Amino acid sequence: MxxxxxxxxxxxxxxxxxxxxxxxxxxxxxxxxxxxxxxxxxxxxxxTCEKVKGLLVQTEYISLTLDMWTSSAKDDFMGITAHFIDSEYEACHVALEVRPFLEVSHNAENIIHFILELCESWNIEDRIFVIVRDNARNITAALNSSTYQHLPCLAHTLQLVIHDAVLKSASLSNIFSVCRWVVGHYKHSTAATKVLKKAQATLGVKQHRLVQDETTRWNSSLHMIQRLLEQKQAVTLASSQLAGVNEELTSTQWELLKNIAEVLEIFNQATLVLSSSSVTISEVIPIVNSIIKHLEDLNLPGLTGVRNDLLASLKLRFKEMETRKVSELYN
Known part of the structure; x- marks a missing residue:
């Protein structure tokens, strides 16, 4: 339990x-x-270890996914998951370890030494087909110094595409700033929260809290926008009854938010597919091409430049993905 x-x-x-x-x-x-x-x-x-080792020893090819992060207590960890096909031709996914990374420096030499040591402890170092990593330079450099084929995580690469075109957009930074101020005002003021709840009840709107985004997670910006759009009438009514509301969304900005949400939802749906435990590398090409096709078909006022930047970033980061080898895929 x-x-x-x-x-x-x-x-x-x-x-x-x-x-x-x-x-x-x-x-x-x-x-x-x-x-x-x-x-x-x-x-x-x-x-459990003996059971997992029994599965691994029967497997000729094993792929790995790596994830390295720092906890809120400032402790470093690396997680490693093995992916393989068992004797019954079933796809298996096993979290091998979440091991503390004790080296002070996160340089390539320390990271690859850590990865090799971990693989040797599971006796899989000579059966690794490909390693999926994030796009961090130190992880990439570490694996470049090894003999292993490796490629970046598709979900993380899509996050970088959005960062390139949306989160860094000068034309959108102002509207995101206003959204954060509006949400922050209601989240940090008890009086404003009560007025918003009263407005929700008056209008028959769902009594949901507004969502504040996190700069490190693009989908949190989408969730913030979607909740604001859901609560548009209630927020507008509450703001008209509150003193000290220095910033409000204009009708033009509300319309732009609707268009931004439509664009980001394309990437959100792709990310949800990628979050499945059954997802495989064979889905990279159809997912990326589907995103490109959706974007090319979009005609949203005020977002033509952003759409073009998204397309440019996608085509740059995934160039020749249908013809390049796994070891060269979208580096």
């Missing part, structure tokens, strides 16, 4: 949980947190 539901080990010390277990089975003696951490989970981990 703890592993499947990602619960803290301290759950076994919670009074409510202990009372529940005692009610279900009074004869059961609750395990301690220490016993869980030092005995049960390590035993489960070793059993």
């Amino acid at each position: 703890i592993c499947v539901d990602n619960q803290p080990l301290s759950v076994v010390e919670n009074k409510g949980f202990r009372k529940l277990i005692a009610f279900l089975e009074p004869r059961y003696s609750m395990v301690s947190r220490k016993f869980l951490a030092n005995t049960l989970i390590p035993e489960m981990y070793q059993t």
